[in-house]
Amino acid sequence: MSTTESAGERAAPATMPDLVTERSVVVCCGSGGVGKTTVSATIALAAARAGRRSCVVTVDPARRLADALGVESLPNTPSEVQGDWPGHLFALMLDSKGTFDDLVQRYARTPEQAEAILANRLYQNLAGALSGTQEYMAMEKLYELVHSEEFDIVVVDTPPTRNALDLLDAPRRLTRFLENRLFRALLVPTRMSLRAVGVATQALLRTIAKVAGAEIVQDAVGFFQAFEGMEDGFRSRASAVHELLADPATAYVLVTSARPDAITEAGFFAEKLAERDVAVAALVVNRIAPFFGGATDETAERAPELGALEANLAALDALAQREEGAFSGLAAQVAPAPVGRIPLFGDDVHELLGLQRAADQLFS
Amino acid sequence: MDVDTFCAQSHVIVVAGKGGVGKTTMSAALARMAAGAGRSVLIVELEGKSGITAAFGRHGDLGYEEVLLAPAAPGGGGSVRARRLTPDDALVEYLEDHGLKRVSKRLAHSGILDVVSTAIPGIRDVLVLGKVKQLERDGAADLILVDAPATGHAITFLTSASGLVSAARGGPLRAQAQDVVDLLSDPARCRVMLVTLPEELPVSETIESAYTLEDKAGVQLGPVIINACDPEPVGLERPAAEVAAAAGLTVVPEHLAALEEARSFRLARHAVSTEQIERLRRDLPLPHLLVPALDAPSIGPAETQVLAAALADAVTALVAEGAP
Numbered sequence: 001m002s003t004t005e006s007a008g009e010r011a012a013p014a015t016m017p018d019l020v021t022e023r024s025v026v027v028c029c030g031s032g033g034v035g036k037t038t039v040s041a042t043i044a045l046a047a048a049r050a051g052r053r054s055c056v057v058t059v060d061p062a063r064r065l066a067d068a069l070g071v072e073s074l075p076n077t078p079s080e081v082q083g084d085w086p087g088h089l090f091a092l093m094l095d096s097k098g099t100f101d102d103l104v105q106r107y108a109r110t111p112e113q114a115e116a117i118l119a120n121r122l123y124q125n126l127a128g129a130l131s132g133t134q135e136y137m138a139m140e141k142l143y144e145l146v147h148s149e150e151f152d153i154v155v156v157d158t159p160p161t162r163n164a165l166d167l168l169d170a171p172r173r174l175t176r177f178l179e180n181r182l183f184r185a186l187l188v189p190t191r192m193s194l195r196a197v198g199v200a201t202q203a204l205l206r207t208i209a210k211v212a213g214a215e216i217v218q219d220a221v222g223f224f225q226a227f228e229g230m231e232d233g234f235r236s237r238a239s240a241v242h243e244l245l246a247d248p249a250t251a252y253v254l255v256t257s258a259r260p261d262a263i264t265e266a267g268f269f270a271e272k273l274a275e276r277d278v279a280v281a282a283l284v285v286n287r288i289a290p291f292f293g294g295a296t297d298e299t300a301e302r303a304p305e306l307g308a309l310e311a312n313l314a315a316l317d318a319l320a321q322r323e324e325g326a327f328s329g330l331a332a333q334v335a336p337a338p339v340g341r342i343p344l345f346g347d348d349v350h351e352l353l354g355l356q357r358a359a360d361q362l363f364s
Numbered sequence: 365m366d367v368d369t370f371c372a373q374s375h376v377i378v379v380a381g382k383g384g385v386g387k388t389t390m391s392a393a394l395a396r397m398a399a400g401a402g403r404s405v406l407i408v409e410l411e412g413k414s415g416i417t418a419a420f421g422r423h424g425d426l427g428y429e430e431v432l433l434a435p436a437a438p439g440g441g442g443s444v445r446a447r448r449l450t451p452d453d454a455l456v457e458y459l460e461d462h463g464l465k466r467v468s469k470r471l472a473h474s475g476i477l478d479v480v481s482t483a484i485p486g487i488r489d490v491l492v493l494g495k496v497k498q499l500e501r502d503g504a505a506d507l508i509l510v511d512a513p514a515t516g517h518a519i520t521f522l523t524s525a526s527g528l529v530s531a532a533r534g535g536p537l538r539a540q541a542q543d544v545v546d547l548l549s550d551p552a553r554c555r556v557m558l559v560t561l562p563e564e565l566p567v568s569e570t571i572e573s574a575y576t577l578e579d580k581a582g583v584q585l586g587p588v589i590i591n592a593c594d595p596e597p598v599g600l601e602r603p604a605a606e607v608a609a610a611a612g613l614t615v616v617p618e619h620l621a622a623l624e625e626a627r628s629f630r631l632a633r634h635a636v637s638t639e640q641i642e643r644l645r646r647d648l649p650l651p652h653l654l655v656p657a658l659d660a661p662s663i664g665p666a667e668t669q670v671l672a673a674a675l676a677d678a679v680t681a682l683v684a685e686g687a688p
Contacts, residue, residue, distance in 0.1 A: 032383020032514045033566075062565050122483045129485035130478060160383055160514060162411060177482075180475050207464065208480055212537050216483045260662040261415050262384060290629065292622045305611035306623070308599025313626040319659075326661050346632030348564050 012281050012337040013251070017363050019282050019338075020047040020054075023251040024153050025146055025244065026281075029167060030255040031265040032160030035286040037061045038358065039255045039342070040157035041069060041091065045352075046359040048089035052152040055090040057141050059134070059157045066093060068351045076102075078145070083352060090151065096137040097127040103140065107233035113226065122223040130177060134159045136170035136241070143241045162265065164272035168245055171238035178227060178234055251281035254334060258288045258323040267330050280334040284362065285327055290343040291320035365682045371398045374555045375500050376508045376547065377586065378522070380577075381559035382569045383514035386591040389663050389671065390559045390655070391511045392419035396672035397679070398507045399434060399442040406430070406505035407446035408496060410513055416446050421665040428453050434665075442506065451481075451488030454495045462536065486524030487537070493525060493544040500553065512556075519573055522548060522556065522581040551584035559589045560644070562637035571648050587682065588650050589675070590641060592657040597634050600627050653678035 013019045019026065020043060028040040037058050044056035055078050058071060066072045069081055071093035078090035101118060108114035117123050127133050135158060142156040161167050209217045244250060252273060256266035270280055292313055331339050340362045349357065379391045388409075395405040409416050409426050417424060420433035426448040434444040455477060459468040481487045499508055512518045525544035528537065547554050556577060560570040570588060577583050604623040608615045615623070644652065655674050660667050 034384055063568075122479075125482050125485045130482045162413070176475060177478050180479055204464070204476070207462075208476075211462065211535055212480065212484055212487070213535065216480065219483050220479050257384060259384065259386075261386070261388065264415070264418075265413070292626045292629070303608075303611060303613045303615075305607055305613065306604070306615070309604050309607060309623045309627055312597070312600060312630055313623050315659075316626045316629065322661050344633075346629045346636075348636055 012279060012334075014338065016282060016338050016340040017046075017050070019043065019251060019253070020052070020153065020363065021050050023249070023281070025142065025247070025250045026153065026155040026253055027142070027158060027167075027245075027250060028155065028253045028255055028284075029158045029161060029164065030269060031162060031262060034255050034257045034262050034266075035342075036160075036255045037065060037157045038355070039253070039284050039286055039362075040155050041065065042342070042355050042358045042362055043253065044091070044153070044155040045083075045085075045089055045355050046363045047153045047155070048083070048087040049085045049359065051086040053088045053090075053150070054153045054155065055092070055145055055151045057092055057094055057138060057145065057154070057156040059094045059138055059159050061093060061157075064351065068355070069093075076141070078150075081352070087152075092141075094134075094138055094141055094157075096134045099137040099141055100127045100133070103234070103237070104230075107230045107237070109229055113230070116226040117223070117230075120219065120223045120226055122219040123226075130174070132166055132170045132173040135161060135167050136174050136238075139167075139170060139241050139245060140237075143244050146244065162268070164269050164278070165276070168242075168273075168276055168278065171242040171245070175235050175238045178231055180224065246276075246278070248279075252278060253282045253284055254280045254337075255284045255286060256327065256330070257286050258326060260326060263327050263330055266327075267333060270330070270334050280337045282337050282340060283327075283331060283334050284340045284342065285323075286342045287344040288341050289316065289320040289323050291324075292316060365679060367397060367401045367676050367679050370679045370682075371401050371403050371507055373586070374551060374553055374584075375506070376496060376510065376554040378510040378512050378518075378554065378556045378583075379559060380512040380518040380522075380556055380573070381514070381589075382566050385559050385561050385566050387514075387559050388413060388415035388511055389419060389668070390557075390589050390591060390675075391509050392416055392663070392668045393655070393671035393675050394557075395444045395507075395509055396434070396668050397675050398509075399437070399444050400672060400676070402440045402442050403506035404436070404442040405444045405507045405509060406499065407433070407444065408449050408499070408508060408510045409446060410449060410492065410511060415663070416511065419663050419665070419668045420444065420446075445505065449492055449495055451492055452477075454491035455481075455488065457495065458491050458540075484528070484531075484537075486520070486528050489521045489524035490528055490537070490541050490544055493521075493547070494540045497543050497547045500547065519576050519580070522577060522583060526581065545582075549582040549584075554583065555586040556581075556583045557586040557589060559591055561592055562590055562594075562640045564636070564640060567640045567644050570644065574648050574650065585650055587653045587679075588644065588648065589653045589655060590644070591655045593641070593654045594630075594634055594637060594657050597630050600631060603627070651682050653682075 013022060026043055028036050030036055040056050044054040047054035069091040070079055071091050075093045075095035076098045078092045081089045081091050104117050105114045138156055138158055142154055145151060145154045158167060205217055254266055254270055256262045273280060342358045342362050379387055381387045391407055395407050398405050407416055417426060422433060426446055428448055430445050430447040433446050436443040456468045496510055513521055525541045528541035529545055558570050558574060560566040574585055578585060604620055604627055608620060653675055655671060658667055
């Protein structure tokens with residue numbers, strides 16, 4: 001993955017198939033319940049079908065999809081999904097805490113330092129409780145896989161995110177947390193730093209200790225103490241991840257369902273991306289009502305026997321057209337990004353077969 | 365059961381479910397139903413999404429200040445109000461209430477709150493629910509509807525308080541958490557209604573979260589709302605070709621194929637939803653409220669009214685099922 005591509009790379013792929021044949025970093029984003037994980041896996045599968053070595057990072061996949069991809073036994077490690085395609089498909093399930101642990105181990109100066117951090121109570125809460133950490137770890141995993149140079153394309157699923165900035169700013173947020181000046185100042189209680197902390201803040205810390213318990217403040221101080229000296233490594237890593245996210249070659253795929261509330265949320269997401277000058281590379285509308293085409297009212301009039309069948313066809317066609325109309329505004333908003341559609345199938349298949357069927361439709 | 369009795373069961377209803385199942389729409393419909401039965405309703409939205417305002421024909425996101433979404437209808441209706449309540453809102457308010465008004469803004473900027481809320485996971489949830497408890501105690505409305513975060517989060521959201529009670533040794537925070545536990549575990553004060561769709565993943569997640577919520581949060585679960593149920597297919601029993609042949613009709617092959625595809629699609633979707641409703645019935649012994657899929661491009665006041673009426677019908681039917 002090179003960061004020297006021309007700005008022209010920012011242009012959306014001309015077609016959906018271009019997305020899987022030309023791009024190497026794909027981020028699937030959107031609100032919850034729209035099928036982001038399925039779409040991520042579908043895109044990775046399509047890339048393998050196009051002969052590439054692809055890897056999908058899934059976040060909290062539904063059990064049956066996890067089974068189908070075989071990711072549950074070994075979180076955080078890509079395992080190959082066997083199938084009849086010219087390329088290779090790998091999948092992994094993100095383990096946020098494990099990814100963070102790996103980072104700590106990588107940047108710790110000594111094994112003892114790593115151990116002290118891993119044992120700290122505040123650290124143990126970090127992956128689960130600090131908002132944005134899961135988002136960052138998904139991106140961190142993406143960065144790691146992209147730079148392993150083992151794959152032609154890496155597709156990452158993201159945690160349900162309402163605001164695109166939470167995703168784009170996740171690396172920065174963690175750095176800011178780790179560089180918390182206030183707690184850092186406490187580490188060296190010289191006269192200077194005490195002045196830096198300030199009287200009000202000291203009073204505040206005492207209040208926190210009183211309200212929430214003294215051990216909270218102790219844990220926090222212990223954490224920042226243990227972290228001492230690792231900030232540079234973390235900071236440069238975070239900015240490298242941030243650069244990857246801001247790279248014009250990174251393709252953001254916005255996933256939505258055809259439900260009105262989901263479309264509204266997707267529009268909001270695209271707006272926030274645009275604020276950061278990040279273009280949507282493709283829009284995928286998942287579970288859209290299929291269009292069967294061509295209800296003719298005259299037939300119904302001529303043949304009352306077919307009445308119920310005609311009415312059913314007409315109702316489904318109307319639904320399909322209404323859904324198509326419902327996201328036309330969104331499609332215009334993200335233009336010239338191509339729009340891919342995965343229809344709602346008669347049955348719900350979550351196995352590999354379902355993904356293949358979805359890929360057939362999405363990249364047809 | 366009549367709607368009035370249903371609405372009088374508790375002061376707070378937490379509406380929870382997986383993302384994309386229509387939680388916000390159902391909160392709006394429940395509010396409309398309760399208001400129709402003469403109760404004043406306050407909707408508490410935790411993420412500041414605009415769905416609630418749109419459902420009542422208003423524009424824009426909710427803010428911290430309460431807004432009136434629907435005035436009380438003449439002849440005994442109740443009003444519907446709504447507000448946003450984010451953890452940050454609740455935290456700043458908590459600090460202000462505890463004599464830290466002066467520094468609360470600065471605190472929010474210094475990042476110290478991030479450190480504290482990481483050190484005490486769940487503090488944000490406890491503060492939000494603590495505020496809900498305060499609203500309930502103050503009699504802010506006859507019924508407070510809380511539009512909960514999406515399921516994975518809903519479990520954390522509702523179990524944080526009991527976790528904090530067992531972890532914290534004492535002090536104001538523990539007291540706050542205890543108050544929240546008291547609220548959640550008293551069925552006369554608070555119930556949780558899960559919303560789902562008649563599809564495999566949402567149903568599986570609903571069953572799992574129902575048990576987790578009962579076991580870990582000790583909450584009383586109300587009926588499960590099954591949203592977007594398709595109507596029973598009528599007159600689609602026989603294949604299109606067979607119907608056409610029996611009637612001696614010659615239909616253009618493409619059109620006949622379209623009729624048949626549409627028929628089998630409808631039957632297949634209906635089979636999936638019947639199977640999932642059946643599974644929910646079998647695996648989760650809670651009464652259900654079935655709400656029809658709407659034939660509408662967006663949810664506005666008219667749609668909210670239709671959904672509220674459907675919910676009211678389903679609530680009334682609870683008696684017929686012999687449900688509690």
